[in-house]
Amino acid sequence: MAAFALRRLPFWLLILLSAVAVFGVSKQVLAGEGHPHDSAISQTQASEQSGAHARKATSFAWPDWEKVKRVISFRDHNTRVVFSGLTLLGIVSGITGTFLLLRKRSLLSDSVSHATLPGLAIAFIALELISGKGDSLNWLLIGGAITGFLAMLAVIYLPKISGIKSDASLALSLTFFYGIGVVLLSVIQMLPTANASGLEYLIYGNAATLTSTDVQLILAICIVCLVACILFFKEFSLLCFDSGYAKANGFPANKLDIFLMTLIVLISIVGLQAVGLLLIMALLITPAVSARFWAKRMGRVTFIAGLIGGTSAFIGVLMSSLFPRLPAGAIVVLTATLFFILSLTFGSYRGLLSRWFLKRRAMKRIEMNQFLRSTFDVLEGDQNDCMFIENERIGALMKTPIVADKVWNRRSWSRAKFAKVLGRAVSENWIRLIDDGTFILTEDGVARARHHARQHRLWELYLIKYADVAPSQVHHDVERIEEVAAPEVVREIEDIFQNEIKSRVIPVEPHPQITQ
Amino acid sequence: MATVPFPQDDSCPLSVKDLTVAYERKPVVWDVEFEAVPSSMTAIIGPNGAGKSTLLKAVLGLIPKASGRTLFFGKDLKRASSRVAYVPQRESVDWNYPVTALDVVTMGLYRKIGWCLPVLSSHKRKAQTALEKMEMLAYADRQISELSGGQQQRVFLARALVQDADLYILDEPFAGIDATTEKAIIQILQELRSAGKTVVCVHHDLTTVVEYFENVLLLNLRKVASGPVDEVFTLENLKKTYGGKLTLLDRVAQSLASANN
Numbered sequence: 001m002a003a004f005a006l007r008r009l010p011f012w013l014l015i016l017l018s019a020v021a022v023f024g025v026s027k028q029v030l031a032g033e034g035h036p037h038d039s040a041i042s043q044t045q046a047s048e049q050s051g052a053h054a055r056k057a058t059s060f061a062w063p064d065w066e067k068v069k070r071v072i073s074f075r076d077h078n079t080r081v082v083f084s085g086l087t088l089l090g091i092v093s094g095i096t097g098t099f100l101l102l103r104k105r106s107l108l109s110d111s112v113s114h115a116t117l118p119g120l121a122i123a124f125i126a127l128e129l130i131s132g133k134g135d136s137l138n139w140l141l142i143g144g145a146i147t148g149f150l151a152m153l154a155v156i157y158l159p160k161i162s163g164i165k166s167d168a169s170l171a172l173s174l175t176f177f178y179g180i181g182v183v184l185l186s187v188i189q190m191l192p193t194a195n196a197s198g199l200e201y202l203i204y205g206n207a208a209t210l211t212s213t214d215v216q217l218i219l220a221i222c223i224v225c226l227v228a229c230i231l232f233f234k235e236f237s238l239l240c241f242d243s244g245y246a247k248a249n250g251f252p253a254n255k256l257d258i259f260l261m262t263l264i265v266l267i268s269i270v271g272l273q274a275v276g277l278l279l280i281m282a283l284l285i286t287p288a289v290s291a292r293f294w295a296k297r298m299g300r301v302t303f304i305a306g307l308i309g310g311t312s313a314f315i316g317v318l319m320s321s322l323f324p325r326l327p328a329g330a331i332v333v334l335t336a337t338l339f340f341i342l343s344l345t346f347g348s349y350r351g352l353l354s355r356w357f358l359k360r361r362a363m364k365r366i367e368m369n370q371f372l373r374s375t376f377d378v379l380e381g382d383q384n385d386c387m388f389i390e391n392e393r394i395g396a397l398m399k400t401p402i403v404a405d406k407v408w409n410r411r412s413w414s415r416a417k418f419a420k421v422l423g424r425a426v427s428e429n430w431i432r433l434i435d436d437g438t439f440i441l442t443e444d445g446v447a448r449a450r451h452h453a454r455q456h457r458l459w460e461l462y463l464i465k466y467a468d469v470a471p472s473q474v475h476h477d478v479e480r481i482e483e484v485a486a487p488e489v490v491r492e493i494e495d496i497f498q499n500e501i502k503s504r505v506i507p508v509e510p511h512p513q514i515t516q
Numbered sequence: 517m518a519t520v521p522f523p524q525d526d527s528c529p530l531s532v533k534d535l536t537v538a539y540e541r542k543p544v545v546w547d548v549e550f551e552a553v554p555s556s557m558t559a560i561i562g563p564n565g566a567g568k569s570t571l572l573k574a575v576l577g578l579i580p581k582a583s584g585r586t587l588f589f590g591k592d593l594k595r596a597s598s599r600v601a602y603v604p605q606r607e608s609v610d611w612n613y614p615v616t617a618l619d620v621v622t623m624g625l626y627r628k629i630g631w632c633l634p635v636l637s638s639h640k641r642k643a644q645t646a647l648e649k650m651e652m653l654a655y656a657d658r659q660i661s662e663l664s665g666g667q668q669q670r671v672f673l674a675r676a677l678v679q680d681a682d683l684y685i686l687d688e689p690f691a692g693i694d695a696t697t698e699k700a701i702i703q704i705l706q707e708l709r710s711a712g713k714t715v716v717c718v719h720h721d722l723t724t725v726v727e728y729f730e731n732v733l734l735l736n737l738r739k740v741a742s743g744p745v746d747e748v749f750t751l752e753n754l755k756k757t758y759g760g761k762l763t764l765l766d767r768v769a770q771s772l773a774s775a776n777n
Contacts, residue, residue: 102613231632238623242609248576249627249679250597292614296659301614489695 063322071321078212079321085215085222086207086274086313090283090332092222093267094309095229097284098291098302100264102240107167108155108261109284111174113268113277115151116144117181120202120272121188128191137214140202141269148265151177156261205276205329207317214273221270225263229302236260237298274313275329283309286336293347308343312336364424371421372430372449373456374410375441378402379449397446401438458493526590529554529683529714530575535584537567537574543582545571546738552683553731555712557705559719562735563758568718569605569687571735576602576685588683598627601681603672605688611661617671618656621646624678646678647671651700666697673701684708686717690724702728725749 063071074080100109123143127136151173158169188199201209210218229236238246239256247253264284271280291304316332345352379397408418422439425431430445441449530552537545545567552558560568573579575586577593588596601624621643622635629639647653650670655663660671669689676684684705690698705715705728719725725732725745732749734740734757741748741756 102610104610234623234626234629234635235631237615238626241613241615241620241623242604244573244576244578244604244608245602245623245675247578248593248597248600248602248604248685249624250594251627296614297616297619298614 068322071318081212081215082207082210082321083314083317085210085218086317086328086332087310088222088226089218089267089271089274090287090313091306091310092226092229093271093280093283094287094291094305094307095302096225096260096263096267097286097309098288098305099229099236099240099260100284101288101292102237103257103260105155105261106281106285107170108152109264109268110281111151111155111170111177112148112265113272113280114174114181115177116148116269116272116277117203118177118184119143119145119147120199121181121184122147124188124199125184125191128188137273138217140199141217141272144202144272145265145269147177148268149262152261152265153258156257201276202272203276203278205272205274205279205327207274207320207328210273218270218274221266225267228259228263232256232259233299233302275332279329279333282333282336283313286333286340287312290336290340290343290347292349293343293351294349296349308336308339312339367421368425368428368430369448369452370411371407371425372441372445373452374407375402375431375445376449376453377410378406379441381406398441398443401434401440404437404439458490461493461496462489527554528552528587529589530685530716531587532571532575533585535571535574535586536582537570537579538582544737545574545735548584548735548739550733550739550742552714552716554714555709556731557709557715557717557729558731558733559717559725559729560733560735561719561722561725561757562740566736566757568735572685572687572716572718576600598679599682601676601679601684603676603684603686603689606665606669606672606691608687611663611668613660616657616659617647617652617663617667617674618643620660620671621674621678624675627679643674643678646674649677649704650674664694666693669693669697669701673704677704681713683714683716686715688718688720690719690721722754 070076071079074083097109100106120140120143123140126143127133127139154173155166155169158164158172159166162169164172185199235246235251235256238251239253239260243253243257246256267284268277268280271283275283287305287307287309288301290308291301294304295301312335313332315335316328316330319331320326320328343351346354348354379400379402382400382402404418404422408415411418413421422431425445426433426439429442430448431439431441433439528551530550532548532550535545535548536543548571560571562568570579574581574584577586586593588600593600618640622639624646625635625639625642629635644653644656647656650673652667652670652674655667655671660668663671673686673689676686686705689701693701705717709715717729719729726749730745731743732745733742734748734753736757736759741753
């Protein structure tokens with residue numbers, strides 16, 4: 001038992017560490033409540049731009065070297081806080097977003113983030129009425145979280161209880177909640193004392209106005225979500241892959257599902273200030289989609305998604321602190337999308353380029369097989385014999401010259417393509433040219449041609465005899481028949497050909513000849 | 517109608533009583549009563565839309581029941597879930613999911629590994645053994661979309677095997693797979709039965725029922741009949757189950773005749 005506990009020591013250490021981290025950060029959040037308005041990056045900006053607010057700056061200016069140095073060296077405490085907060089937000093939203101993507105709920109985050117609007121507005125109005133000061137961020141976010149959570153439940157349970165499709169339930173809950181939000185916003189406009197600029201930041205996002213209290217909240221929520229994703233990694237993976245199996249296996253799949261989606265709601269809430277409710281979905285989904293082009297296992301995909309999310313967030317904040325007029329949220333999203341385009345193109349696993357290379361290689365292999373098979377057909381036609389099973393005449397085959405045109409006649413290729421394949425066959429040493437129009441097979445060439453002729457004919461006969469396939473549909477390149485048909489079936493088909501050899505009947509191709 | 521005493525003992529791997537499942541107002545499975553015989557293989561057969569898969573899903577609690585009760589080894593599924601292994605239909609999952617064959621098989625151990633605890637190398641070895649049993653060890657590191665249909669089914673069965681359960685519930689394991697895989701799977705299932713395990717399996721190929729199974733449950737919304745194959749799997753019962761689809765029945769008649777000879 002002790003050995004058992006010891007083996008899992010790193011794991012317990014991780015739990016302990018994360019517990020300490022959560023405790024530490026949340027304590028800091030509580031302590032930080034005293035001085036809420038020490039806006040982080042805007043301090044630097046304020047000194048540069050003589051008090052003008054970042055958003056109100058009128059001209060575009062390249063940052064001078066002094067400023068670049070200042071941002072890159074993270075000299076200011078608040079710069080460090082904002083950078084670390086948003087980078088962690090990027091990492092964690094990439095990771096949780098992977099589960100969301102694989103749970104096939106990509107659009108849920110959009111419904112949730114839009115549904116935060118009525119909650120924000122209600123909280124704002126309530127605060128205005130109670131204290132006359134509506135921009136207490138934590139209360140606003142709690143309000144947003146409540147309506148976001150309700151929207152999440154609606155998205156999940158509407159299809160279950162009403163039978164409507166899930167895309168319809170997404171659309172319904174998004175528009176319903178957002179509609180309420182818009183109405184409430186117009187109510188806020190009518191309040192005499194209200195200054196709704198704080199709300200505006202939550203809709204469009206503005207990382208530059210984050211205070212260190214805000215960032216501490218982001219850090220706390222992110223650490224909670226990160227720890228949850230690490231701890232429940234295998235449960236979440238199972239849920240996303242096969243929820244029915246998870247349930248039958250004794251996992252409380254529904255509760256787990258709600259738990260995972262609650263993490264999404266939390267991330268969406270803290271992401272509000274950074275990127276705004278319109279763009280949160282991109283923060284969750286884009287890194288995950290990009291990561292899928294680089295890896296074929298869950299762990300790698302989540303890791304890479306976190307990496308891409310974190311890098312995008314970092315670059316976004318960097319850009320917006322160098323160019324104060326650029327909105328950080330949009331830059332983060334655009335950077336992530338850039339990563340997506342790069343991944344789509346160059347991704348090692350399913351990127352366009354790697355797929356194109358694989359396809360080209362496969363095409364070349366298939367073409368060579370077809371070429372050699374047709375060559376074999378020609379050889380047989382010339383010899384008036386069936387010889388793909390016998391071995392004793394292989395030596396003779398190597399000495400028989402073949403007229404290239406006869407092979408070309410059997411394929412529906414253009415002259416140019418045929419010449420290309422022929423050239424490749426020579427350079428890959430399957431055939432040797434005798435003169436311009438004739439060639440002979442090499443030893444390897446004979447073996448490969450014979451193998452593919454055999455495979456091809458066995459396949460055709462197998463499909464016709466056993467799979468009720470119309471003979472005219474059989475002609476396509478096929479892999480080894482032994483992978484599909486049982487050995488005794490292969491032997492049976494081979495016997496059919498053996499009998500044909502014995503009765504000296506030239507085997508006709510079992511499908512009608514394809515005309516050029 | 518005479519009441520059948522509902523068994524409470526834990527020797528019966530699966531007992532279903534009065535099970536009714538309804539989508540909206542229309543019942544899909546109606547008043548099914550059924551007991552699986554320990555260490556035997558039972559086929560659930562019936563025409564398309566007869567509610568075979570629905571029955572299994574309701575039994576496993578994956579879809580809500582309108583009424584009825586199911587007991588596994590005399591207990592609720594929650595308390596007996598470690599003794600039950602489920603092989604869902606192959607189409608029920610996304611085969612593009614980023615996992616390897618070995619990862620999928622390891623999922624069968626997650627319950628045993630326990631909440632939040634990591635997968636250890638000893639678990640991986642267990643999963644490899646299960647893959648080897650299904651002759652799939654060479655494909656352990658393949659992403660699951662790179663596998664053929666038959667290979668995917670083998671992976672699913674390996675995931676159930678690794679659970680080391682006492683009752684195996686399979687939903688159409690032979691649908692859309694090649695003959696070699698079908699033989700391999702049936703061989704493994706027969707081995708399980710010889711080891712005292714119980715197998716319940718939704719099956720669609722009437723011609724192989726006699727060869728593969730010893731018990732059968734004929735289902736068409738209601739239970740038509742259930743029991744040993746040689747008593748229940750008769751032309752008369754099949755006609756009741758399948759109605760007028762005679763071409764199908766002719767083939768079964770032939771297979772029945774050849775089995776009797």
